[in-house]
Amino acid sequence: MIEISNVTKEYVEGNKALRNVSITIEDGEFVFIMGRNGSGKTTIFKLLMKEEELTSGRIVVNDMNLGKMPRSYVPKYRRRLGVVFQDFRLLKDLTVYENVAFAQRVVGASNRRIRESVPAMLQMVGLSSKYKMYPHQLSGGEQQRVAIARALINRPEVLLADEPTGNLDSHNAMEIMKLLEEINGMGTTVIVVTHSHEIVEKMHKRVIYMERGCVVGDETAFDPAEEEEDMTEGGEFYED
Ligand SMILES: Nc1ncnc2c1ncn2[C@@H]1O[C@H](COP(=O)(O)OP(=O)(O)OP(=O)(O)O)[C@@H](O)[C@H]1O
Ligand SMILES: [Mg+2]
Structure with missing residues (x-):
């Protein structure tokens, strides 16, 4: 499980890249993070990778408190994460x-x-x-x-993908998303930053929305198959 609790990050004093962000991601989840340029998406990844240190708050990844992790353990910790960037x-x-x-x-x-x-x-x-x-x-x-x-x-237990399809056409982007979904199906927690509304609409996964360093929305996964099932059940009320 990934627990980001009340995290604030100031790269430069007085300029907050993240403001009191709290996000919990369960093992095996597939989550999108959306938000404009500069809203703090990559900063979340950098904190998770321990490439940057948070200013205040707490991050716990699979029971490891990143703030208390000794420097010497960081390389070993990073091996438990897989990272994919936009520019390969x-x-x-x-x-x-x-x-x-x-x-x-x-x-x-x-x-x-x-x-x-x-x-x-x-x-x-x-x-x-x-x-x-x-x-x-x-x-x-x-x-x-x-x-x-x-x-x-x-x-890795967790895959962090930062705009992995930013340079791809929509067909290839969907192919990559299907691959990430397959990997997720094998048990890896997958977190994907994207600017593509098309992808998010097609994938029906949880979506976290960022704005100026804050989480402004968190929509749970929507499964159209379940919706259909509900409708069939509802259909029992109708006589033909
Ligand atoms: N190393 C740094 N030093 C100072 N400020 C930084 C640094 N890295 C990021 N920032 C600032 O933190 C804020 C959030 O940046 P971040 O890279 O997390 O945004 P993002 O949501 O990933 O944006 P994009 O969609 O453009 O990739 C921005 O205002 C940015 O200028
Ligand atoms: Mg970014």
Whole structure:
């Protein structure tokens, strides 16, 4: 569970990027965060990653109080998170395979483990046939799949995706969202920042709205299938 309680963040004194933000996200949830430029979305991710420190408040991720976490534990903590950015951030001199394998090497995985898990992950994101290619030989959507494979290879508990489809057309954006949904179905908590109303409308997930550093809306997931069921049940009242 992620508990963000009364969090305020001032990068510069007197200028609040987050104002008294409280958000609780349960294990296995899929959540969108929306809001204008500068509303504080990326700041939430930076605090969750412990890339920045909060000014006041408390963040607890899976029972770990980030404010009390020793510096020495931070790298280990970060391995429990997967992060995907809008601009992919792939290593351009490495192949698709090596980009994903690299993320495992840095955490000390054995060669044997890498040889097993990287092909499986590439298959999951639909890139098995492109494993020898370099990032510049891939389309934007394919590059983003590599970035997702890399973020997931160490089996993170939480996936943070900051505008992962910002550079993609709406077809590819939906394909990436379907992939994130699949990953979520396997148990990973997924938090996605997006500016796309189209995506949010199609996905029927919880949406948190930010405005000038505050949470101004939090809509729970809407499942059209359940709605339909309700209507069928209601139908029993009608005689034909
Ligand atoms: N390193 C920093 N130093 C000072 N101010 C910062 C820093 N990073 C962010 N800010 C400020 O904090 C506020 C929130 O920024 P943040 O990046 O969280 O917004 P965002 O919602 O992710 O915006 P966008 O949609 O443009 O990515 C902005 O006013 C920004 O100028
Ligand atoms: Mg941002």
